[in-house]
Each structure stands twice: as structure tokens, then as C-alpha cells.
Amino acid sequence: MPPSPYHQLEDRVRRFSALDDVAAILEWDLATMMPPGAADGRSDQVAALKAVRHGMLTAPEMGDLIAAATAETGLDRWQTANLREIKRKWAHATALDEALVTALSKAVSACEMAWRQARADADFATARPHLERLLGLIREVAAAKADALGLGAYDALLDEFEPGGRADEIDAVFRDLGDFLPGFLGQVLERQAAAPPARVPRGPFPIDRQRALAVRLMEVIGFDFDYGRLDVSHHPFCGGTVDDVRITTRYDEDDFTSGLMGVLHETGHALYERGLPREWRGCPVGEALSTSIHESQSLLLEMQVCRSRGFLGFAAPVMQEAFDGDGPAWDADNLYRHYTRVTPGYIRVDADEVTYPAHVILRYRLEKAMIAGDLMPADLPGAWNEGMEDLLGLTPPSDAEGCLQDVHWYDGAWGYFPTYTLGAMAAAQIFDAARRADPAIEPGITAGDFRPLFTWLGAAVHSKGALLSSRELLTEATGRPLDPEIFKTHLERRYLA
Amino acid sequence: MPPSPYHQLEDRVRRFSALDDVAAILEWDLATMMPPGAADGRSDQVAALKAVRHGMLTAPEMGDLIAAATAETGLDRWQTANLREIKRKWAHATALDEALVTALSKAVSACEMAWRQARADADFATARPHLERLLGLIREVAAAKADALGLGAYDALLDEFEPGGRADEIDAVFRDLGDFLPGFLGQVLERQAAAPPARVPRGPFPIDRQRALAVRLMEVIGFDFDYGRLDVSHHPFCGGTVDDVRITTRYDEDDFTSGLMGVLHETGHALYERGLPREWRGCPVGEALSTSIHESQSLLLEMQVCRSRGFLGFAAPVMQEAFDGDGPAWDADNLYRHYTRVTPGYIRVDADEVTYPAHVILRYRLEKAMIAGDLMPADLPGAWNEGMEDLLGLTPPSDAEGCLQDVHWYDGAWGYFPTYTLGAMAAAQIFDAARRADPAIEPGITAGDFRPLFTWLGAAVHSKGALLSSRELLTEATGRPLDPEIFKTHLERRYLA
Incomplete structure (x- = not known):
């Protein structure tokens, strides 16, 4: 008897998945190893x-x-979910005709190239026609996908990153957060100004020692170097495959603290990948659930755990020993002040936990308006600067620190930005549930024992793959869907208590 | 008007070639970067x-x-040759039915695994049934390819590595060489015993300095690190793609000389790849001509050039400076004696230029007999030891130093061995022609200027790709087909003059 249609599908997607893994290794190689002259050949290969x-x-x-x-x-629960995810991916892939795919790919290349120059020159005008052309095509994509998936235009784009995500739910939580943040930020800054300033440990910090420290902490947390690597790239990321997780970082000899925290962030992504359900490898249902849940796992480790006073009590002497450090800058209390310092700024990727959501909310509002046709690229710089003034009380000195700072829109990623802050809120909510569920988790972190935390996360989040929707997963793991109150409570406890 | 059938074919093969490039990068990654736990996933990807x-x-x-x-x-000369090569590859690929391909792939995996253990245990008996099964399938492959290509069984296997190569031509040159070598070796050993022994520079040689020296000499020779890398692997090789040539080596802290010469050997392979005709990239006619011609380019650089007294006159002070060396071991004359020392031994990969052909001739005779059905695996150890006695006057202490030493047969590479010595002979012949053609070549090498050499090699060999047969290439470049006399003359000049 030949395999059933479902099983034939499963065989096929496992083969696709092996090719996706190949692409992931090539991408890592490009960022870490590839010599510059190989760029053209590599783009042909990809x-x-x-x-x-x-x-x-x-x-x-x-x-x-x-x-x-x-x-x-007769399909079981996992098979049914797997079929749902296969259908979803297939619908995204078949929604666009070849002409649109080709036009989009060319527009993305041209726009990204123009953006590089425009950002360097702080000259939005030169990127604008490219962005207009690209936005036109993205709106066509959104319309075609909306049609195929039975969704609104923005939701159809969002669905690729956040399956089942809906703009109206995001609107609600972002409105809540947007109302809370400006007042809260004022209180935090006031309080911070009254406290002793953080001392920054003084370098130079040799790269080999920074690497050894990162490896040591990764191992303590549970990263197994038999199934992964740590290398250097210009933009840090977590790539590779589930059994071959490739984290990258970059080292600054004058400051180890920021790079180290980046590595721990990527380690959170890595451990999610490593914990995905082994029996569903190569199937969509065995993959990470969504971009926001992925980000929740990196931010849970970075923001909830590694920037906590408890973890820093364990880590401060490890850091000090790594560099033979001396003096009050190496005290856990000081490092905690350093790692929880809040500084409003223009640049999203440099933002702290308190101001980051403002950057995301701004981008979300603007991209939704552009997709809806309510905001034209010509008006983007003005709208950006107004939004920054409203949310953070800052006006960027130029568009390079404003609407040209991120590559996302210019390389075709629309509907992606909200996942950062959805992930930050989910991280707070999942960690809150974890430490309530197992009282050994917080003392474990303070003692450098991460097994209780990852046992709980493994069972409640990682091993579920894409079986559930984000909403279902959060409800099963934490008792309720995404609730901004928990994130707000976390911020209040950390920054005002 | 749609593209002509020829142009449609060309488009297709360029796409295949991009996937071959992907496979080459994965292979490099596996040998240099991949963590051990990723092995299963990687084999699915490949x-x-x-x-x-x-x-x-x-x-x-x-x-x-x-x-x-x-x-x-109306196809031009290059297009005609390209079509010929496409046909040849297609004939090899379509000659085997799926059942045979699958059976072969399984037999290779099982046999290679059994070989690893058998070699570790010096126990041929445990590998024998696997080798018997594999040889049975290889003979089926040979028969199917012989049928498809209109060739004899051995020639059909050889054709994959050495397009157009014929066993009867190899028989003739190997007979000639086999008659010459034993007597010649006796003379060399006698003469060597009478000369002062080579001093071996004393380590330890730190790995970072060894690497810096290798990079410096690679750059002097013409390797451009914008288009390639040097990394570490257990078995050194030259892999990657034409614009991304990835050389590997391994470092021995007690002896830098052997690893360094290995790097220079791989640099010869690399510069051949880099010199292939740019306008035919991605097409079979733009690829390396054959395994023997590839090996001729590595051996030309290693054996003809870098082990010469002229090159060592330039390189000895560079080596000495790299390690702050002191004493007579660093004299060019001493290093030349060291790099041209002849020592008959059991192991092919450790063999010097004089005894290497004996190892190859033995394997060639034995594999031809096994393919013909005239030698059974059961009789292989005996036949091996007899051959070693005849050719080098040595009997291996166990099969681990005998018929179990090389992976080739056990992982399915039959018809490959002769290309090593064909390459060595071609190297001598091509270098002989080169230095006659341009009198600036030898003084250039002595002064560390490789441009005259690579200008000539580029024009006469590299830029030809697979336009010509090996025979035609050698005839155009050197005035005659492969002639063992030139190799013999080289050996006599170097070892007896």
C-alpha cells in the first residue's frame, strides 16, 4: 500500500527542510567565513x-x-497541526505569481543598496523612490496574500512571522503599553538620577578572554558545544540548524559587557531551537512557533534572567575572574546598575528594555499606515520624528538616526517589527509563570544552575514546536493570553522597587 | 525566439553547478567547522x-x-567541448539504475564503517565481506558504464576521474616507470647514505607562527585571500569553489616542515581553480580537466618548485625568520636535503617523490585485477605484500600498514589511484616545458617572484579548462603526450646529479 497523502506530504516537507538547513549553513558561512570575492558566486548558489x-x-x-x-x-493532534502549517506555508508560497516574485526580488536588491548609501549620507531623498517602488510591490504582495489567506492586508504580511497574529490584538496591547511608557520612563529617569551612577569596568578586555567567558557562561546555561558553535560576525545572530546552532557575536576590546549580553540573548534563541520536538524535526510543526515566541526565549534569558540581580550575583565574580578585574566596578550591585541603565536614544538596537517598546510601537504604527496607504514614504521622515517626540521626547538629528536606521523596510521585511515587543511581553509572562510553577528556578539561577528553568521551559514551550498558536501556547503555559500587565509589573519591580 | 537546445542545456548546467558549489562549501564546513552532533543532520542535507x-x-x-x-x-570550439562534457557527465549519471545507486550508497557506508574498525584492529577479515559486497557492486557499475560509454570496464570507472583515460596507455607508462624505479631507488639510497644527513629544525613551532608563515608564502606564490581561506582539518584538502577556494592543513608543533609543504601543495590546486576560464564558469568545459591534471598542478608547485634548491634558497630565510630559528638546520642546503630525503616505507601518504609511484603502481595493478575478476578480496593481503616486496623491498608488519591503509577502495573510489602518478609525471613534463618556454621562470622562483611561472601556466594549462583532453593539453603545452622519460630525468637530476 502506498503511503497516505498525509505521509507523502510529510516525506516531501522533510526534504524541503533539509534544503532549508543547507541555506541556513550558507547564510552563517556568508556572515562569518566567506571571503569577500565570493559574494557573486554565493548569491548564485543561494x-x-x-x-x-x-x-x-x-x-x-x-x-x-x-x-x-x-x-x-485519523490524523492525530500533531499531524493535524503539521498539515495546518504545511498548508499555511504553501499558501504563502503560491499566493504570489512569478512576475511579482521576480519584481519584488529586484526591488529589494535595489532598495537595500540605495538604503546603504542613503543611510551613510543621511539622505532619505535618494532612498525614497526605491522605497516607494518597493512599498508598492509589498502592498501587492499583501493584497495577494490577504486574498489567499482570507486575512486583512497587514495581517497577511504579519502571518509570515507571527502565524495567526492579528493587528487588532496588537493594537490593543500596544495602546496599553504606549499609554503606560512615557509616564513610567519619567519616573525611572528621575529615580536613576538620584541613585549612584554605574561604574563601567575598565578594559582593555582581550578577545580570547572575552570568548572564554562567553563560552563558560553559555555552557553553564546549558549550551552544548557538541551541537553548536560561537563565532564572530558584524551583526550578531543565532543561525544554523537544530543540531548545529551557530551563534555569532562581535568583540569590543573596550567593553565586554554589551557583547557578552548579546551572546546570552542568542543563547536563549539557541536553547529554544535545541529543545524543539525531536520526533518532528524536518516538519513545520516541529519548528519554532513564531518570531515573537523565538524572541520571547532570547529575551527571557537576556532580560528576565541574565540582567537580574540574582544572576549577576553569580556571574559578577565569574566576569571578574575572567579579566583579573579589580575594584568596585566588579561588584554585582554595580554590574546590575550598569545592566539595567535606562537611556532614551534614537537608535532601536542600542535601546534598553524600558525604551525599546517605544521604538517598536512607532515602527508598527508607521508600517501599518504605509501598508494601508495612509502614509506615503514622502511623509515618513516627518511622521517618524513626530512619533519619536511623542514617545521618547527626542527628535533625531538626521534621518540616519531616524527613519533610515533599520534595514527592515528597505529589504522587504514588513510586518516583522511588532514581534520584538510581543516577544518582550511574552518573555515576562512566561518567566513569571515559570518561577511560580517551580520555586527552584530562581535560586537555581542565583547559583548558576539553569536546569530547573530549562526543564520547565522545555516542557511548557520548547517541546511544543508549532503545535499550538501563540495565544494557545501562552494560555497553556501561563494561564492566560498575552497580558501587558505582567510586563508592566516586571518593569515596575525592576526599575522602581 | 526561445534559446537553442544548446543554450537551454547551458542554462541548466549552470544551475547544477551552483548546487555543486553549495555541496563543496558544506563539505568544507563538515571537515573544518561542524560540531560532532550535527553529523546526522548534515548527512540528510547532503x-x-x-x-x-x-x-x-x-x-x-x-x-x-x-x-x-x-x-x-554553428557551435564554436568551446561550446562543442562543453556539449561533449555535458554528455559525458549525463552518460555517467544515467548509466546506473536507481536500485544500483541505492545499493551502492548503502554498501559504501557499511564498508567504510567496517574499514575504520578493521584498520584500527589491523584485521582485514572483518572488512573482507564488506569489500566483497562493494566490489561486486562496483563491477556492476563498471559493466553498466562500460555499456553506456562504449569502454572497457576499468576504463569506464577511470573515465569519471580521467576523462578519455585508458588503461592500456597507463599500463605502458607504469611498466616503464616500474622497470626504472627499483634500480634507481637503490642508487639514490646509496648516494644519500654517503652524504651528510639532513638536520631537522627543532621546535616547538607555535601554531600561530606556522599559520602566519603559510599565509605569507601562499601570498608570495599568488594566493589571493579575497578569494579563499586557510583553515584546519584532520585531512588537508583544497575545496570550496573557484571564487572561494578553501585550503585546509593541520599543524604539528614539533615539525612545521611537512604541514607547510602540504599547504603549498594545496596552493597548487587552488591556483589551478582560480585560473580556470572565467567566461565558462558553471559549465563543465570551464571546470578542471581531470584528476591527474589537477594533481599535476599541486605537484608542480610542491615537487618541482617548492622542494627545489632554488625555491628553498628564497624560502629558508623566511622560515628562519618566522620562528626566530638559529643554527645550521636553517641553511637552504640543509632544508633542501631534508625536503628531498628518500625513505622507502609502508605508507603511501608519507611517501617521498621517488617511492610514491611504487605505491600507486601496486594499487593500480591490484584494482585492475579485482575489477577484471582476476583477484578476489580474500587474496588481496597476500597480493599486496608480494607487490610491496617486489617494488620497494618491504613487507608490511600488518594489513593496517598494508591493504587497509587507504580509504579509497572501501569508500567506493575505484579507478582513482593512477591519477596520482599520472599527475606527478605531467607535473615534471609541464614544468620542464615552462622553464624552457620562459627563462624568467626559474630565476623568478629563486627570487620569490612567481608571476612568470603562473603567467605561463595560466595560458598553457589553467585557462584551457576542460577544452582539450589530457593528451591534447599536454601535447599543446609541452610538445608531446605524457612521456615518463621527463619524470625520470627530473628524478635523476635531483637525486643523482
Whole structure:
């Protein structure tokens, strides 16, 4: 008897997945190892791989198999969820005709190139026509996907990063947070001004020692170097595959603290990947649930755990020993002040936990308006600066520190920004549930024992893969859907208590 | 007007080639970077890539396009050669049915695994049944390819490594060399015993300094690090792609001389790849001509150039400076004696230039006999030891130093061994022609200026890609087909003059 349509589908997607893994290793290689002269050849390689992958996913038999599998009876809960995710990916891939895919790919390349120059020159005008052209195509994509998925235009874009995510739910939580933050920030800054300033440990910090410290803390937390690596790239990331997780960082000889925290952030991503359900590897249901849940796992480790006073009590002497440090800058209390310092600024990637949501809320509002056709690129710099003034009380000195600072829109990632702050809120909510559920978790962190935390996270989050929606996952793990109150309580406890 | 069948074929093969490049990067990664736990996932990735590649090459349209392109008129010389090479690759790929490909792949995995243990235990008996099974399948492969290509069984296997190569031509040159070597070796050993022994520079040699020295000499020779890398792997190789050549080595802190010469050998491979015709990238005619010609380029650089007294006159002070060396071991004359020392031994990969051909001739004779059915694996150890006695006057203490030493047969590479010595002979012949053609070449080498050499090699060898057969290439570049006399003369000049 031949395998059922569902099982034929499963075989196929496992093959796609192996090719996705190949692409992930190539991407890591490009960022860490590839010599500059190889760039053209590499883009041919990636294009060939993408074309093969796209051809396999959009092959006519796929639609037939999906229809037949949907009619199949007797699928279990995981298989049903797997089929749902296969359908979703297939719908995204087949929603766009080839002409649109090609036009988009060219517009993205041109716009990203123009953006590099425009940002360097702080000259939005030169990027603007490219952004207009790209936005036009993104709106076509949104319309086509909205049609295929039965969603609104913005939701159709969001769905690629945040399956099942809806703008009206985000609107509600961001409104809540947007109302809370400006007043809260004022209180935090006032309080901070009254406290002793943080001392910054003085370097130079040799790179080999920084690396050894990062490796040591990664291992303490639970990263297994038999299944991953730590390397250097210009933009730190967590890539590779579930059994070959490749974290990158960059080292600043004058300041180890920021790079180290970046590594711990990526370690949170890595441990999520490592904890995904082994029996569903290579299937969509065995993959990470969404961008926001992925970010919740990195931010849980970075913001909830590693910037806490408890963890720093354990880590401060480890850091001090790593650099033979001396003096009050190495005290846990001082390092805690340093790692929880709040400074409103223009640049999102440099932002602290308190001001970061403002950067995201601004971008979310603006991109929604642009997708809806209510905001034109010509008016973007003005709208950006107004929003910054409202949310953080700052006006960027130029568009380089304003609407040109992030590559996202210029390289075609629309509907991505809100996941950062959804992830930060989910991180607070999941960690809050974890420490209530197992009283050994917080003392463990203080003692450098992460097993209780990751045992709980493994069971409640990692091992679920994409079985549930984000809403269902949060409800099962924490007792309720995303609730900004928990994030606000976390901020109040940390910054005002 | 749609592109002609020939141009459609060309478009297709360029896409295959991009996937081959991907596979090459993965292979490098596996050997240099991949953490151990990723092995299973990586083998799925490589299998998926291979399946896609094989499916594209053996798609039914390929046969039709090849037939139509063959009937096309007006193809130029390069296009004609490209079509010939496409046909050849297609014939190799389509000669085997799927059942045989699958059986072979499983037998190779099982046999290689059994070989690892058997070699560790010096116990041929445990590998024997696996080798018997594998040889049975290799003979089926040879028969199927012989049928498809209109060649003899051994020639059909050889053709994959040495397009157009023929066992009867190899028989003739190996007979000549086999007659010459034993007597010559006796003379060399006698003469060497009478000369002062080579002093070996004393370590330890820190790895970072060894690497810096290797990089410096690679750059002097012409390796451009904008288009390649130097890393570490257990078995050194030259991999990657034409614009991203990835050389590996390993470092021994007690002896830098052997690893360094290995790097220079791989640099010879690398510069061949870099010199292949740019306008034919991604096409079979733009690839390296054959395994023996590839090896001729590495051995030309290593054996003809870098082990010469002239080069060592330039390199000895560079080496000495790299390690702050002191004493007579760093004299160019001493290093030349060290780098040209002849020592008959059991192990091929440790062999010097004089005894290496004996190792190859032995393997060639034995594999030909096994393919012909005239030698059974059961009789291999005995036949091996007899051959070693005849050719080098040595009997291996165990099969680990005998017929178990090389992985080749056990991982399915049959028809490969002769290319090492064909390459060594071609290297001597090409270098001989080069220095006659341009009198600036030898003084250049002595002064550390490799431009005259690589200008000539680029024009005569590298830029030809796979336009010509090996025989035609050698005839155009040197005035005659492969002639063992030139190799013998080289050996006599270096070891007896």
C-alpha cells in the first residue's frame, strides 16, 4: 500500500527542510567565513537553492496532496497541526505569481543598496523612490496574500512571522503599553538620577578572554558545544540548524559587557531551537512557533534572567575572574546598575528594555499606515520624528538616526517589527509563570544552575514546536493570553522597587 | 525566439553547478567547522542536495536537449567541448539504475564503517565481506558504464576521474616507470647514505607562527585571500569553489616542515581553480580537466618548485625568520636535503617523490585485477605484500600498514589511484616545458617572484579548462603526450646529479 497523502506530504516537507538547513549553513558561512570575492558566486548558489526549494513547494502535486490529506481521517493532534502549517506555508508560497516574485526580488536588491548609501549620507531623498517602488510591490504582495489567506492586508504580511497574529490584538496591547511608557520612563529617569551612577569596568578586555567567558557562561546555561558553535560576525545572530546552532557575536576590546549580553540573548534563541520536538524535526510543526515566541526565549534569558540581580550575583565574580578585574566596578550591585541603565536614544538596537517598546510601537504604527496607504514614504521622515517626540521626547538629528536606521523596510521585511515587543511581553509572562510553577528556578539561577528553568521551559514551550498558536501556547503555559500587565509589573519591580 | 537546445542545456548546467558549489562549501564546513552532533543532520542535507542534483541531471528533458543540441550547427570550439562534457557527465549519471545507486550508497557506508574498525584492529577479515559486497557492486557499475560509454570496464570507472583515460596507455607508462624505479631507488639510497644527513629544525613551532608563515608564502606564490581561506582539518584538502577556494592543513608543533609543504601543495590546486576560464564558469568545459591534471598542478608547485634548491634558497630565510630559528638546520642546503630525503616505507601518504609511484603502481595493478575478476578480496593481503616486496623491498608488519591503509577502495573510489602518478609525471613534463618556454621562470622562483611561472601556466594549462583532453593539453603545452622519460630525468637530476 502506498503511503497516505498525509505521509507523502510529510516525506516531501522533510526534504524541503533539509534544503532549508543547507541555506541556513550558507547564510552563517556568508556572515562569518566567506571571503569577500565570493559574494557573486554565493548569491548564485543561494538563488539556485531558493529556486529549487520554491519549485518543490509550489509543484502542482503539492496542492493535490494537501487537498487529499485534508480529507484524510485519523490524523492525530500533531499531524493535524503539521498539515495546518504545511498548508499555511504553501499558501504563502503560491499566493504570489512569478512576475511579482521576480519584481519584488529586484526591488529589494535595489532598495537595500540605495538604503546603504542613503543611510551613510543621511539622505532619505535618494532612498525614497526605491522605497516607494518597493512599498508598492509589498502592498501587492499583501493584497495577494490577504486574498489567499482570507486575512486583512497587514495581517497577511504579519502571518509570515507571527502565524495567526492579528493587528487588532496588537493594537490593543500596544495602546496599553504606549499609554503606560512615557509616564513610567519619567519616573525611572528621575529615580536613576538620584541613585549612584554605574561604574563601567575598565578594559582593555582581550578577545580570547572575552570568548572564554562567553563560552563558560553559555555552557553553564546549558549550551552544548557538541551541537553548536560561537563565532564572530558584524551583526550578531543565532543561525544554523537544530543540531548545529551557530551563534555569532562581535568583540569590543573596550567593553565586554554589551557583547557578552548579546551572546546570552542568542543563547536563549539557541536553547529554544535545541529543545524543539525531536520526533518532528524536518516538519513545520516541529519548528519554532513564531518570531515573537523565538524572541520571547532570547529575551527571557537576556532580560528576565541574565540582567537580574540574582544572576549577576553569580556571574559578577565569574566576569571578574575572567579579566583579573579589580575594584568596585566588579561588584554585582554595580554590574546590575550598569545592566539595567535606562537611556532614551534614537537608535532601536542600542535601546534598553524600558525604551525599546517605544521604538517598536512607532515602527508598527508607521508600517501599518504605509501598508494601508495612509502614509506615503514622502511623509515618513516627518511622521517618524513626530512619533519619536511623542514617545521618547527626542527628535533625531538626521534621518540616519531616524527613519533610515533599520534595514527592515528597505529589504522587504514588513510586518516583522511588532514581534520584538510581543516577544518582550511574552518573555515576562512566561518567566513569571515559570518561577511560580517551580520555586527552584530562581535560586537555581542565583547559583548558576539553569536546569530547573530549562526543564520547565522545555516542557511548557520548547517541546511544543508549532503545535499550538501563540495565544494557545501562552494560555497553556501561563494561564492566560498575552497580558501587558505582567510586563508592566516586571518593569515596575525592576526599575522602581 | 526561445534559446537553442544548446543554450537551454547551458542554462541548466549552470544551475547544477551552483548546487555543486553549495555541496563543496558544506563539505568544507563538515571537515573544518561542524560540531560532532550535527553529523546526522548534515548527512540528510547532503543526501537531499544530491537527490535534487541527480534528479536535475537525469530528468527526461536532458536526454532530448542533448540529442537536439548535438544536431545543432554553428557551435564554436568551446561550446562543442562543453556539449561533449555535458554528455559525458549525463552518460555517467544515467548509466546506473536507481536500485544500483541505492545499493551502492548503502554498501559504501557499511564498508567504510567496517574499514575504520578493521584498520584500527589491523584485521582485514572483518572488512573482507564488506569489500566483497562493494566490489561486486562496483563491477556492476563498471559493466553498466562500460555499456553506456562504449569502454572497457576499468576504463569506464577511470573515465569519471580521467576523462578519455585508458588503461592500456597507463599500463605502458607504469611498466616503464616500474622497470626504472627499483634500480634507481637503490642508487639514490646509496648516494644519500654517503652524504651528510639532513638536520631537522627543532621546535616547538607555535601554531600561530606556522599559520602566519603559510599565509605569507601562499601570498608570495599568488594566493589571493579575497578569494579563499586557510583553515584546519584532520585531512588537508583544497575545496570550496573557484571564487572561494578553501585550503585546509593541520599543524604539528614539533615539525612545521611537512604541514607547510602540504599547504603549498594545496596552493597548487587552488591556483589551478582560480585560473580556470572565467567566461565558462558553471559549465563543465570551464571546470578542471581531470584528476591527474589537477594533481599535476599541486605537484608542480610542491615537487618541482617548492622542494627545489632554488625555491628553498628564497624560502629558508623566511622560515628562519618566522620562528626566530638559529643554527645550521636553517641553511637552504640543509632544508633542501631534508625536503628531498628518500625513505622507502609502508605508507603511501608519507611517501617521498621517488617511492610514491611504487605505491600507486601496486594499487593500480591490484584494482585492475579485482575489477577484471582476476583477484578476489580474500587474496588481496597476500597480493599486496608480494607487490610491496617486489617494488620497494618491504613487507608490511600488518594489513593496517598494508591493504587497509587507504580509504579509497572501501569508500567506493575505484579507478582513482593512477591519477596520482599520472599527475606527478605531467607535473615534471609541464614544468620542464615552462622553464624552457620562459627563462624568467626559474630565476623568478629563486627570487620569490612567481608571476612568470603562473603567467605561463595560466595560458598553457589553467585557462584551457576542460577544452582539450589530457593528451591534447599536454601535447599543446609541452610538445608531446605524457612521456615518463621527463619524470625520470627530473628524478635523476635531483637525486643523482
